[in-house]
Structure formats: C-alpha cells, structure tokens
Amino acid sequence: MPKTGTKAPPAASRKASPSKSDKTSKSDKKPAAPVTSPPSGGSANNGSGGTLDVVDGRTRKEYSIPVADCAIRATELKKIKTDNPDDTGLVSYDPAFLNTASCKSAITYIDGDKGILRYRGYPIEQLAENATFLEVAWLLRHGELPTQQEYEQFVHDITFHTYVHENFRKFLEGFRYDAHPMAMLNSSIAGLASFYPSARNIFDETERNISIVRLLAKTPTIAAFSYRHVKGLPFVYPDNRLSYVENFLSMIARMSESKYEANPVFARALEILFILHADHEQNCSANAVRAVGSSHVDPFSAVSAGVAALFGPLHGGANEQVLRMITEIGNVKNVPKFIEGVKTGTGGRLMGFGHRVYKSYDPRAKIVKRLADEVFKVVGVDKDLEIALELERIALSDDYFVSRKLYPNVDFYTGLIYRSMAFPTDFFTVLFAIGRMPGWLAQWEEMLLDREQKIARPRQIYIGPKERQYRSKLSAK
Numbered sequence: 292m293p294k295t296g297t298k299a300p301p302a303a304s305r306k307a308s309p310s311k312s313d314k315t316s317k318s319d320k321k322p323a324a325p326v327t328s329p330p331s332g333g334s335a336n337n338g339s340g341g342t343l344d345v346v347d348g349r350t351r352k353e354y355s356i357p358v359a360d361c362a363i364r365a366t367e368l369k370k371i372k373t374d375n376p377d378d379t380g381l382v383s384y385d386p387a388f389l390n391t392a393s394c395k396s397a398i399t400y401i402d403g404d405k406g407i408l409r410y411r412g413y414p415i416e417q418l419a420e421n422a423t424f425l426e427v428a429w430l431l432r433h434g435e436l437p438t439q440q441e442y443e444q445f446v447h448d449i450t451f452h453t454y455v456h457e458n459f460r461k462f463l464e465g466f467r468y469d470a471h472p473m474a475m476l477n478s479s480i481a482g483l484a485s486f487y488p489s490a491r492n493i494f495d496e497t498e499r500n501i502s503i504v505r506l507l508a509k510t511p512t513i514a515a516f517s518y519r520h521v522k523g524l525p526f527v528y529p530d531n532r533l534s535y536v537e538n539f540l541s542m543i544a545r546m547s548e549s550k551y552e553a554n555p556v557f558a559r560a561l562e563i564l565f566i567l568h569a570d571h572e573q574n575c576s577a578n579a580v581r582a583v584g585s586s587h588v589d590p591f592s593a594v595s596a597g598v599a600a601l602f603g604p605l606h607g608g609a610n611e612q613v614l615r616m617i618t619e620i621g622n623v624k625n626v627p628k629f630i631e632g633v634k635t636g637t638g639g640r641l642m643g644f645g646h647r648v649y650k651s652y653d654p655r656a657k658i659v660k661r662l663a664d665e666v667f668k669v670v671g672v673d674k675d676l677e678i679a680l681e682l683e684r685i686a687l688s689d690d691y692f693v694s695r696k697l698y699p700n701v702d703f704y705t706g707l708i709y710r711s712m713a714f715p716t717d718f719f720t721v722l723f724a725i726g727r728m729p730g731w732l733a734q735w736e737e738m739l740l741d742r743e744q745k746i747a748r749p750r751q752i753y754i755g756p757k758e759r760q761y762r763s764k765l766s767a768k
C-alpha cells in the first residue's frame with residue numbers, strides 16, 4: 292500500500308467558466324513548378340521564407356520549392372517526376388519520422404540540444420516549481436494560464452466528474468488478479484466511449500469540453516480502481532473535498548479512515564511529476580492520439596491509443612523497465628559489468644537513458660533528481676538509488692554514451708520516487724499516463740481544429756512481389 296498519507300491536505304478550490312479553443316487558419320500553399328531558367332539561388336533568409344532550388348539529376352529539370360518555417364511541404368516533392376507515365380512523383384522516406392513535421396503546434400516547445408522544454412512558452416522549471424497540475428492542464432489546452440474564476444470553475448468541473456459508472460466495477464472485476472494496470476487503463480479509457488456515445492460529436496464544443504473534463508477527472512479514478520483490483524482491496528470512491536492529487540492518493544491508499552490525509556511531500560512530489568509529464572510535443576503517444584483522432588473517432592478511443600503507445604518500454608514503459616533493470620543489477624559492484632553488456636549489445640539498453648529529441652540532459656530529469664532527494668529525506672535513502680547514481684556516473688563519462696549524446700531522461704529517476712512511495716513497479720506507467728492526459732487532449736483538440744489536418748495516412752514504398760497468379764498450395768479446402 293503506498294505510504295503516502297499523514298497530513299491533512301488543503302481543500303480544492305472550485306468555481307466555473309466555459310472553455311474556448313482557438314482555430315488554426317489554413318495556411319497558404321505555393322506549388323513547386325519546374326523552372327526553365329537557372330534558379331535564383333534560394334533567397335538568403337533565416338529559414339522563414341525563400342525557396343529550395345533543386346535540380347533533378349534524372350531529368351535535369353529544375354524546381355523551386357517554397358520554404359516556410361524551415362520546412363518544405365513533402366507534397367511539393369510529388370511534382371518532381373520523370374517522363375515515365377507510371378512515375379507518380381517523389382515521396383520523402385522517413386521511417387519513424389526522424390525529420391518530418393506532421394503538424395504545426397503551439398502547445399509545447401523543445402530545444403533538444405539546449406535541454407529546453409516549455410509549455411505554451413512557460414519554462415518547465417517555473418511550472419514545476421509554482422503551478423498546480425490542473426493549472427497546467429488548462430494552460431496546455433487554452434494557451435493561457437487560467438484566471439482565478441476559470442481555474443475555480445475548472446477545478447470544480449474536474450472534481451465533480453471523478454465518479455465512474457457503477458458498471459465499471461464489473462468491468463474491472465473481469466480482469467485477472469495479475470492483469471497489468473496499463474492494460475486495464477487502456478481498455479477502460481476506450482470503454483468510456485460506450486458510456487458517453489454523444490462524445491462522438493467532436494465538432495460540438497460543448498461535447499468536447501465535457502469529454503475533456505471527463506477524461507481528466509476519471510483517469511485517476513480508473514487508475515486507482517485498477518490498483519485496488521490487483522491488490523484485492525475494495526474500491527475507494529472519490530472524495531470531493533480533496534485536491535486532484537490528494538483525491539487520487541486517497542483512492543489508492545485509504546483504508547478505514549473517514550478522510551484520507553496525504554503526506555504533503557508525497558502529494559506535491561506527485562503533482563510535480565504529473566506536471567513534468569503533462570506534454571512533450573509529438574512523441575509516440577501524442578502522435579498515436581493525433582493519428583487515431585484524425586479519423587474523427589471520439590476522444591476516448593483516440594486517447595486510449597495514446598495509453599497503448601505509452602505502455603511500450605521505449606516510451607512511458609521505460610520507468611518500469613528502469614526499476615526492473617536496477618533490481619536485476621542488484622548491487623553497485625555489478626554496474627560496470629552491466630554497462631559493458633549495454634555497450635557490446637549483449638545486455639540490452641540502458642533504460643531511462645537516451646532520447647530522440649534531447650541531445651543533452653533532459654530538463655525534466657534534472658527536476659526529478661532534485662525531487663528524489665526531497666522524497667528520500669522523508670522515506671530514507673532508497674537502496675537502489677546508489678545503483679542508479681553509479682549507472683549515471685559511469686554512463687556520463689563513458690565514450691559510448693557521450694559520443695551518442697545519451698543522457699538520463701525523465702524516466703531514469705521517476706521509478707525510484709514512485710517505488711519509495713511504495714507504488715508497485717507495474718503501476719509506474721499508469722502514473723505517467725495520468726500526467727500525460729492533458730497533453731494528449733490538447734494535442735487531440737489542436738489537431739481537430741487545424742484545418743490543414745486530414746486523416747493520417749502515410750505513404751509507403753512497396754517492396755513486395757510483382758503481380759503473380761494464384762495457385763493454391765492446399766491439397767484440401
């Protein structure tokens with residue numbers, strides 16, 4: 292049972308105001324056209340305009356492709372083709388989107404080289420230090436910090452939508468005692484679509500508002516119910532007197548007491564972790580939410596795709612894997628051997644290290660490391676912290692990691708904090724999912740209101756057999 296209790300929490304404030312979302316306007320498109328005269332030489336600029344002038348070596352034709360925001364539109368490449376009538380034009384080939392922007396977004400900014408992360412322009416360090424999670428959730432969606440009135444209404448709305456339909460009890464009870472809580476969360480979030488069929492009216496702002504409130508409010512309840520199911524404990528219903536994080540901790544840990552009192556250090560630590568996880572621009576799960584949402588399915592179905600993506604060990608599931616890795620290492624003296632295994636490829640990856648975007652220290656990891664110190668002051672030093680520190684020390688000085696710019700990411704230390712609060716290892720990614728929910732929802736809505744977006748449908752390069760005649764290999768059917 293998570294040891295998160297001890298002291299009375301401040302009461303959640305409440306009040307109201309409706310939400311608004313801004314529409315993105317259709318941007319200009321200029322076609323790439325073959326040019327007969329030599330190109331003008333792509334006007335000098337800071338990347339916000341001009342052209343990319345290219346010569347197709349196959350045909351010697353020249354093309355002038357507009358550049359905007361340091362980008363060319365991949366559809367412009369389609370116009371570059373040979374005289375072969377079967378040639379449908381060039382495509383860009385970019386497995387795993389290494390260098391492809393799939394959208395314009397105003398939500399989160401990352402500078403991976405400098406280790407900068409900002410939500411709507413606000414540095415993550417300032418938000419983690421001063422903001423509440425629900426304030427950040429509002430900010431991510433609306434682009435501005437809430438006024439007092441907006442905040443109180445938002446907190447009120449979230450607080451009063453924390454209950455789930457009683458049928459959810461039966462639904463969750465159907466899972467086996469050892470079901471992974473991410474599998475339960477994923478299917479439960481998808482299951483919400485069956486309770487709220489009108490959520491399919493995604494272009495009705497009122498419906499979007501209520502769906503977003505429901506997802507933010509009910510995710511902690513479902514997560515806590517999953518936890519209690521696995522533990523064989525009775526479900527604890529939401530307590531509307533408590534703040535978002537304290538209510539979650541109450542649903543997790545409350546036993547016979549009439550009101551759960553969360554330890555303020557744990558409650559604030561969890562709130563900061565939720566803030567740090569709240570969004571991370573076009574990561575695997577946000578991309579999944581956008582891709583699935585682009586079919587105009589309801590938000591519960593779209594967001595469940597995000598939960599599924601997050602489950603993977605290369606994404607949010609890494610926090611669970613870090614702890615399993617540390618447990619496997621077992622002792623600080625085994626760290627050099629483990630690192631050797633990582634480098635030679637015989638021992639798997641160093642989980643919690645490396646990032647597609649950050650090529651310096653993940654700014655979230657810095658905050659998490661400091662937070663770990665505060666939590667360990669309360670619970671005593673985690674025995675595995677020593678192993679983690681030694682892994683980090685060796686990795687940061689070893690050429691294998693240095694040359695590949697592999698630094699600790701947000702997941703390296705979060706597991707240690709969660710474990711020190713006595714959360715079971717397979718529950719760690721659920722905590723990540725609760726934190727990421729506002730980001731998924733903001734990304735989903737931004738995608739929906741972006742008039743440039745269409746159903747996500749990448750191209751492929753077909754490498755299979757040419758046409759052949761069907762001849763069955765079966766002797767009987």
Ligand code: CMC
Binds near residue numbers: 642697
């Ligand atoms: N341990 C050892 N080697 C690594 C690691 C690692 N954790 N990460 C990358 N590398 C190596 C990789 O083998 C490759 O080496 P080489 O050039 O010799 O082939 C090089 O670094 C580049 O790796 P990559 O796989 O091309 O990088 P990527 O951008 O596709 O992958 C990543 C990013 C996060 C999936 C990867 O670094 C990784 O698997 N890390 C461990 C899992 C992890 O901690 N995930 C959480 C990410 S942060 C939370 C979140 O936002 O999800």
